[in-house]
Amino acid sequence: MAHLLVVLLRAPFQTCAFLYVFIAQVVLVLLKRLLLPHFPIYQSLRLQVQRAYLSSASLTYPELVHRLPVTTSEQRAQRVGNGNGNGNGWTGYLIPGHHDQDLRPFTQTPPDGSRCVVLYAHGGGYARGEARMYIPYMERWVACAAEQGILLLFLSVEYPLTSEAPHPAQRDSFIKAYRHLLEVGVSPESIVFMGDSAGGGLCILSALEAEKQGLPQPAASILISPWMDMSLRSFQGGNALVETDYVATANTSVPMFVRMFLGQGQSQHKGDSPDVNPLYRTPESLRYLNPQLVLVGAAEFTLQESKDWAALCLKAGVEHELVVEWGQLHVYALGSSFLDPEVRRKTDQKVVGWISRHIKSYT
Structure with missing residues (x-):
């Protein structure tokens, strides 16, 4: 979590773009479930939120997908x-x-x-x-x-x-x-x-x-x-x-x-x-x-x-x-x-x- 916060804080404008796209997608997912309760749903809410996060990252902030670049100790790699x-x-x-x-x-x-x-x-x-x-x-x-x-x-x-x-x-x-x-x-x-x-x-x-x-x-x-x-x-x-x-x-x-x-x-x-x-x-x-x-x-x-x-x-x-x-x-x-x-x-x-x-x- 600390690594994620560091990544987000070092580029505030990019972070704002990412958050906007992510929040907009989540709102649309929730609205569809609320307004079309009988419409067939293929993916669970968990999966749809996951997709919203990862697709937002891939579009606006690719480093977030796997939090690149990687830094780690020699004990781990x-x-x-x-x-x-x-x-x-x-x-x-x-x-x-x-x-x-x-x-x-x-x-x-x-x-x-x-x-x-x-x-x-x-x-x-x-x-x-x-x-x-x-x-x-x-x-x-x-x-x-x-x-x-x-x-x-x-x-x-x-x-x-x-x-x-x-x-x-x-x-x-x-x-x-x-x-x-x-x-x-x-x-x-x-x-x-x-x-x-x-x-x-x-x-x-x-x-x-x-x-x-x-x-x-x-x-x-x-x-x-x-x-x-x-x-x-x-x-x-x-x-x-x-x-x-x-x-x-x-x-x-x-x-x-x-x-x-x-x-x-x-x-x-x-x-x-x-x-x-x-x-x-x-x-x-x-x-x-x-x-x-x-x-x-x-x-x-x-x-x-x-x-x-x-x-x-x-x-x-x-x-x-x-x-x-x-x-x-x-x-x-x-x-x-x-x-x-x-x-x-x-x-x-x-x-x-x-x-x-x-x-x-x-x-």
Whole structure:
């Protein structure tokens, strides 16, 4: 809360714009419920207020969505890697940070099924965000896993944003971090790929690239509201789900993110190229892929491509599970303080259960 107040007070005019948009949306929500009591309501009042806050922030005060930039102690996030700032190497953060660079507890051979390193890719359309912005969520998953006897460690990759370099710089950075884990002795059976939004798409692209480079597949993947369709099929004629999601500008911002990802017309790839769009892969080319857990809200703009990815996995014979949560918004499965506690509990159990099931399947 103190961090939030600091963010709001340092830019008073921006804060006033945010508060105006937020309060106006809440008033409209309440008026509709009052004046049209028999009109069918899709989302709960809690969800509608959450959407009002997040959409207001995304329109007027993007830093509020995850309170960027992030500042935190090394006990919570320890910087690792060999990146030199010019696109070579890789950098990331170990969470919890007290593990420092000591991964020995995770290098047992064979794995005993009770420890796992989650290689994480943050969201933000490949153009925004940073590796530490989900520390509270990761710490919650670590605690949840500990309750089930699993030692969990996150390595969140600080991949180059598309303002620095287009595809494949993001995928290459993620793969280098994966190679590092393998080289220091972490078994692939003890590694899970995980990401949200663009980070979910990056996990898929990286798993495909790992096979191309002769690297083993990780034990499994967890994809939170994955964004992967660079062909923008669900945006033809406009994506109506922006009316129920909080990414209110998605019909204009997502095409912009695609152009940045592909290199503003300089890329040799088109949006429907299988090299950048896994939805255009043939089922036969995916048969080796690791098990995929897809968590998506029913009210968010990535809903259709999540369903399409699950359908493609089914055709390919890839183990997968698709969870579509009623009325939820983009990246709901991160489990923010807005989320209904019961939905958060159920989702956390699904995340940790998927990890436990697949790292233990190798013992």
